[in-house]
Amino acid sequence: MVELKGKGVSGGIAIGKLAFVKRDEISVKRTRIENTQKEMERFETAKEISKEQLQSLYEKAVKEVGESSAQIFAIHQALMDDPDYNDSVDNIIHSQCLNAEYAVAVTSDNFADMFAAMEDEYMRERAADIRDISNRIMRNLQQSQEEQSQTEEKHIICADDLAPSETVQMDKSKVLAFCTKFGSSNSHTAILARTMNLPAVIGLGEELLAEYNGKEAIVDGSTGTIYIEPEQKMLEEMRRQQQAQEHRKELLKELKGKENVTLNGQKIKVFANVGGLSDIGQVLANDAGGIGLFRSEFLYLESSDYPSEETQFSTYRQILEKMAGKKVIIRTLDIGADKQIDYFHLDKEENPALGFRAIRICLTRPEIFKTQLRALYRASVYGNLGIMFPMIISLEEIHKIKQVVSEVKEELKAEGLPLKEDVELGIMIETPAAVMVSDMLAKEVDFFSVGTNDLTQYTLAIDRQNPKLESFCDTHHPALLRMIEFAADNAHKHGAWIGICGELGGDLELTEQFLAMGIDELSVSPSLVLPLREKIRSTDMTTYETAEKKLRLNS
């Protein structure tokens, strides 16, 4: 098996045989000609034919990939009419008495070189456009046909680079994926592949050897990897992933825009967990109802110093705007334990999971906390924000937090900055302490969100990172489920709503139990949103009672 790494520019998995695009090298001879007028006419005719071809490519592309992607072929026609380009051809034919093919080849090289030497990466890539239009004119001068693949089977198309015209001309029913040695993510091929929903990996380099032609391969467009002559194990794994992707695509078609409601009419919200701005596309693509957990740590982890209020404000604002009015719950800084940041200069601890982390840092160093809260409240006017505080164990902490929150709001108002008064405030339920006093906490906040990962480790006294303990770790331990139920009852008794944002929220074996507890929201990784929706929509809670009894008897 050979593994090659490139850059994935269009996601998805394809499995099939590799086929290299054959190009007949256009060989151009330099010949002296007598009748320069006639030679110019040959050039003009070839150019007109070329423009007609581009026009029909344009029309084909409009139908297949839409107007905006098709426009490239209209622009290529404009390139052929460029006066400097035409003057150069005219000049070589007339003053040097040379043939049209040679005149076009030289002109093409000169203009392509000019673009290739430009500083701007986008402009450098335009050299490929110049070569593409010039090759077309030369082919028409020689009246040679463009190579069309004649194979019946579907293939993974490989090439040094693909011109947009080549990409569009391919018979789409025979293409599984694109792989190129060169190219960039701005290239038309990358854009077209994304529009056509085909996996594409570019920049594989010279290691993409011509001798691989016809060999079986796997293309993984999301990781940018191709596996040539894959091992059986790899093949099975990728087939499984491919099926999961297909399944998700079908689910999406079927379930997009549908409600999360059980057969007997019980509704629950399904939100997504997010770790950065770039995940938002996945949240929307998978049709999540909102963001149940936005981990703000990435802002601090990606930075070499404390991120400023402006940086944070602009990020939060972008998230809220992208989510366009859907609920976005942002969790304040949760570092310490397994997430360390140098510039915080935190002391080494014997027992970091039980140490100086999350809200404990924020309440000890209010300047860090205030900067984040100011940015959050300033962003609040751009959407539907909720703020959530991690690692809570006591009522006193909530009082302290609320004190800081009201200071921040007063400050912003005094500065005349707009903010939303009724931003929902919630806490993570991830310590047994918070569960046991959840009746007191629920009176003070708008919502709870159960962090099942930490709650599991603190309840079972099991370190999640220790593989030796795996056999002792029962993630469905009745102690844990009772804790969640206890917190849910207290939340509802005191007018708060409750969600689950830990890994357990996406555990389809527990969905019925969570519905039975009356959990209001489940926040899961974006790829689990639709499978969870499917599970909810096929559940009938009227027949659930017996199973619930079984759980209670067992426990």
Add this chain to the structure above:
Amino acid sequence: MVAKTVEVINAQGLHMRPAGVLAQAMNKHKECDVKLNVNGKSINGKAVMQIMSAGIKCGSTVEIVCDGAEEQAVLDEAVAMFESGFGE
């Protein structure tokens, strides 16, 4: 000869698409010269490759100069294209 100064509002500047759209439209007016004065250079408004290679960024000011038949109409057309962001 008529002239007007406009600002480039396209986020990516006058990249290939807007340059092509402009040159294509200006090429229809055979009897009128179109020049773009930008960054101290004077370029042919009908030459897509010149426009592209001038690397005109968003926010640049461009003086459009039209000289020839129906020059005012040609200028108005060019100004409207810049102002609409070339339909982007």
